[in-house]
Amino acid sequence: MAQGNTVIRFAREEDLPGVNELRRQVNALHVKGKPDVFKPGFSKELEDFLYVIAKDPQIWILVAARDETVVGFAVLHHIAKPENPFMYERDFLDIDEFCVDEHHRRQGIGMAMMDRIRAFAKEKGFRRVELNMWEFNREALAFYEAAGFHTFRRYMEWFPEPGE
Numbered sequence: 001m002a003q004g005n006t007v008i009r010f011a012r013e014e015d016l017p018g019v020n021e022l023r024r025q026v027n028a029l030h031v032k033g034k035p036d037v038f039k040p041g042f043s044k045e046l047e048d049f050l051y052v053i054a055k056d057p058q059i060w061i062l063v064a065a066r067d068e069t070v071v072g073f074a075v076l077h078h079i080a081k082p083e084n085p086f087m088y089e090r091d092f093l094d095i096d097e098f099c100v101d102e103h104h105r106r107q108g109i110g111m112a113m114m115d116r117i118r119a120f121a122k123e124k125g126f127r128r129v130e131l132n133m134w135e136f137n138r139e140a141l142a143f144y145e146a147a148g149f150h151t152f153r154r155y156m157e158w159f160p161e162p163g164e
Helices: 013-033 044-053 109-124 138-146
Strands: 006-010 059-066 069-081 090-100 129-131
Touching: 006 109, 013 044, 013 059, 013 069, 013 090, 044 059, 059 109, 069 109, 090 109, 109 129
Parallel strands: 090 129
Antiparallel strands: 006 059, 059 069, 069 090
16 A cells, blocks of 8 residues: 555565664653653664564564655554453454654654554454553654544553652
């Protein structure tokens, strides 16, 4: 699928270094937004992890490529949770990671990627697509809502005041 001169397709091995460059951007954003959770720096271990998940048959890496340069990516993960006494079985496609290069945003690339993700979910028979995001990332929240996602669950935190 193409958006202008951008092609939306599943990643090839030669795309993975470009995906890691975008993952580096995401890591820096997370470190800035939640430094008590995320470790600074994009370690070799984080870089190598992409090559491990790329071989997993339950994970797909989608890329947006412009002139063979990766300008966006999504890591899609099939999640299957069996029924338990509290919940019905859950089987869905999870968007585990999503990024459009900061210099290529607001050009329709993210929406084109979401369209491809929805089409892929339908092709594979998934009845729902889920994702999670960090509350500090208001730009991502606005994008996901514009793409048709809505909040169905929230994680909250509390910290004691110093000296409590």
